[in-house]
Amino acid sequence: MKFRKFLGLRLLTWALTILIGVTFVFFIPRMFPSDPVESMIGQIQSRSGQMDPAQMEAMRAQLRVQFGLDGSLIEQYGSFLWNGLLHFDFGPSLMSFPTPAGEIIATYLPYTLILCLTSTFLAWLIGNLIGLRAGFQKNKRSSKIMESVAICIYPIPYFIVALVLQIVFAFVLGWFPLITTINQSGGTWEFLSSLLWASILPAISLLLIGTGWWIISMKSLSSSTAEEDFVMFARLRGLPEKSISNRYVLRNSIIPQITALGMSLGGVFGGSIMTEIMFGYPGVGMLIQKAIMASDYNMILGCITISIVAISTATLIVDLINPFIDPRIRYS
C-alpha cells in the first residue's frame, strides 16, 4: 500500500515535471528577440546579396503561413501538447522545412546515444572502481597515483583535452581520423568498424573528463564511509578487506553515485555540443545549437522535450530502484 502511494506520487511528480519543463521550453524561445522567418531571409540575403524588396515581402508572408506562426500562442501550445508531447510529433523543422523535426532528431540521436551513453557508463564504472580503491585504501601508493591523475585531469577544460588528443593522435601520429567519416554505404561490418574508429577519440575525451569526476566523488564518499563505526566493527570481526570494501564500503557509498549516474544518463540525450563540434561527430548537440541560432522552435522543442523526458524518467527509475539497493530507504 505504501509502495503504491509512493509510486503514484512519484509518477505525478514525473508528469508535472515534464509538463512544466516543456511549457517553459515552448514559451521561452518565442520570447527571444528573434524570428525564424527573419533568420531564413537573413541567411538568403547574406549569401546572395541584396534581395528584391518585393521578393522579400512576398517570401516573408508566405513563410509565416507555412511555418504555422500565424496562429495564436495558445493555439500553438495546445497543438504542441497534443502532437508533440503525447505523440512525439514536433511538426516540421523550420530550418529544414517541411522535413519533420522528429525525423531529423531520429537520424542523429542514435549516434549521440552510442557515444555518450557508452562513455558515461564506462566513466562511471572506471571512476567508481578507482575512487573506491583510492578512498578505501588511501595510503597505498597506487591509490595516490590514481587520485593525483584524477585531480590533475578533472579541472582541465574539456576543449583542451579534446584538442590535445586530436592534435597528438589524429594530426601528428595519424592513428585516428581527424574528421569523422562513417561508412554507411558498405555492409554492417564496414559501418560498425568505421563508427567505432571515428568514435574512439571523442569517447576517450569524454571518458577522461568524466572519469576524473567520478574518481574524486567516489573517493570522497568511500573514504568517509571507511571511517564509519560499522567498517571498524567489521575489521574487528576479522572480515577480509575485500569483503569489507565490496560489501560494506561500496554498497554504502554507491547510492548517491547511482542517483548521479541516472541524472547523467538522462542528460546524454542533450548531446555533447563541444565534442560534436571539435570532432565533427554527428549528434543532437549541434542540432540544438543550430536550432537556437535559426530560431527553429520545433527543433528546439523536439530536442529539449526528449531530454526533459529522459532526465525525468531516469530520475524516476533511480528513485524506484534506490529502495531495493538500500533497505534504509523507505517509501515514506
Next chain:
Amino acid sequence: MQKSFKKMTAILLAVLLVVTCFAACTPTTPAESTSTPESTADAPVESTPEEPAESTPEEAPTGDGEMTDVGTPRAETLIVETQTPTDVPGQFNSYMQGTQMGFGIHQLMSAMMWEMDTVAAEQFGEVADGMPESNADFTEHMVKIRQGIKWSDGEDLNAEDVAFTFNMIMSNPGISQCDYYNQTFESVEVADDYTVKIVTKEAFPRLAQTFGVTIWGNDLRIVPEHIYSQQADTSTFKDENPVVAGPYTVKDYDPLGMWILYELREDWDASTLGVVTGKQPKAKYVWFRALGDDNTRQMALINNEVDILCEVTPEILEVMVAQNPNIAAWYKDFPYATSDDPCSKGISFQMAKAPFDNADFRWGITLAMNFDEISMSIFDGAGRASPFPILTATGAMMEAYYEPLVPWLEEFTLDLGDGTTVAPFDPGYGQRMADALTAQGRDIPTDEASLLDMFGIGCWKYDPEAAEKLLIKGGLEKRDDGWYFEGNPFTFNMTYLADTEVQAGRGLQAAYDQLKEFGLNVNLASESSATWDTNAAIGNYEVAGYWPTGGITKDLYSVIRGWDADLIVPLGERGSGQASRWNNAEATAIIKELSTISPEDDRAYELGMDFMKVAIADMPFIGFHSGVKYVPTNSTYWTNYPNADNPYNGPWWWWSCFKYIMVDFTPVA
C-alpha cells in the same frame, strides 16, 4: 614523503602535457598525410588560365594508389570544404526548403539561366543562349535556350523544362518564391523548342539580373520537366537521385549529412559546363565535406586531407602557410587575401533615429576615425579600402566607378557650419599603408597599379577638428564632461555579429576604439545570429556592422534598389530593404528612374554615377574595406587555382560559378 610524491606526480603530468602540446606544434610535412573561368558563353575562351607549370608543388606526393575515406583514388578526387553540414542528407531538390545548396549542389549540378563572369563583371547565359530580348516597354521577353545541353539521363534540356520550372514555382505555394513569381509574371510559355516567352505584369528590364546569378547563386534553377512533372508535390519531393544538367552527379552521400561525393558525368560534354566552355574537368570525383571547427579545418588542410577551404582568418592562414609550403591564398605573401568579394564591411546607421538621421553627424563620425589604424586592427593593413557608401570596391567597380570618381572626390567638400569647409577625401592612404607595412618587413610592391589594386583609391580623412565641427553642426553639443544631444549626455550603442564575419566584427571593434578615443561615449556589444537578422528587419540598432553593400555589375540597380525611401517602414515593423531607413528623395528618384530603363542603356551608368555622388554627400554607410577573403588552397594534389598571378576567376568555391573555376584545376600526379 606524501607531499613530495604528489608534487612529483603533478610535475610529471605537467611535463607530459607540455610535451604533447609541443609535439602537436611541430610542423608536419604533407608527405605525412594518411588520408586514405572563367569562360563565358559569349567569351568562353577569352581568359585562358595558365597551365600549372609555374606553381609546382613542393614535396608533393603523387597520390598514386592512395585512396580517400570514401573509396575514390586521391589523385582523381578534388576535396572541397563545405561551410556547414546538412540536416537533410539525400535532399537535392532546391525547391524543398532546407536543401543545402552550397554543399556542391549548386556548384556542380544546378542549371542556372544566367551565370556570372566575376572577372569581367558580366553575366552570360548558361541554360539561356545569351541575354533576354525584351520589347520596348520591357513586359515581353524572349529567352533563347542553349541547344545541346542534356540532362544526366540523356533527355534534352529545352524550353519545356524552362517554362515548366517557372510555372511549377508559380503554381506551388509550398515553394517560397511562389508569391513573388505570381506578382512578377503574367505568363511563361514555350514559344518553340528552344525559345521561351516570358510576360511580366509590369516593366521588368532586369530579368537576367533578378533571375540569374550575380553573386552567390540564384533561387531559379531549371529542373527536368520529365521528372518533376511526375511528382505530386514538388516542394516536398526530396529528389534523392537527382537528374541534373551540371557536369557532376551524386555518387554517394553521408546519411548523417557530413559529406557528398560527386562523380563527373560520362557525357560531361553535354552538360551545361561542357556546352558553355567545351572543357572537361580533370577531377573525376569532387568530395564536398564538412570539416568541423577551425582547429580541425587547419589540421586537415595542413595534412592534405582537403584541397580547398572556404574562408579563414589571416592568423590561421599564416600558421598553415608556415606548416605546409603547398598552402597559399590569393597572393602568395602578404596581403594573402583577395579584396574582390562584393560585400564591403563598415558602419551602418539606423537613420530613423536622431542624430543618426543627420548627414553632418554621419560625416562627423566618418572623420573622427583614423582609417589607417582601423585597417591595421582588422587584418594588419590588408585589404582594399572601399570608402563609398553601399558600393564595394571590387576590381570591376574600381574601374567603373571608383577611379572615374576620383576627380570629383578631390573637388568634393563639406560645409563645417562655421564658414569653413573640408575636403574629406584622402588619396594618400595606399602609399602610407605601403610605407608602414614595408617598415614592418612586409614585401609590398612599389608600383602605382599594384598599390591601387591592393589598397584602393584612398579613404576618408582623419580630421578630428572637422569631425567636431560636423557633430556640432549635426546637433551635438560639446561640454567639458563630454558630448550632449538635446540636453542629455550622448551615448550610443554599436553592435556586431558575433558568430561569423570576422572582418565586420573587427571593423566595429576598431571603430569603437577610435570613437572612444575621439571622446564619444559608446557601448559595444555583439549579437548572435539568432537576434541579428531580426534586429536588422525591425531596425533595432543604432550603429551596427551590417553590410548592405554590393557591386559586381556595372548596372547598380540590384545593389541600390533596396535604398528606395518608399520601402521605409516605422521602427519596430518588418521592412523589405531599407533596414537603415535612409530617407533621401534624390536617391529614391534615381532608383525609380533606373528601374525603368535597360541596364545596357548609357543612362543607367550615368544614373549610377549620380547615385554615388548623392550617397557620398549623405553618407548613409561608412565603408571600410571591400570583402577581404582569405581562401586557402593546397596544391599537393591539385594546382592551377586562380590567384593574383593567374586571376582567371575569383576564389569563390561556395558560389554557383565554381564549376567554371574548377574546370581549370589540374592534377599534380
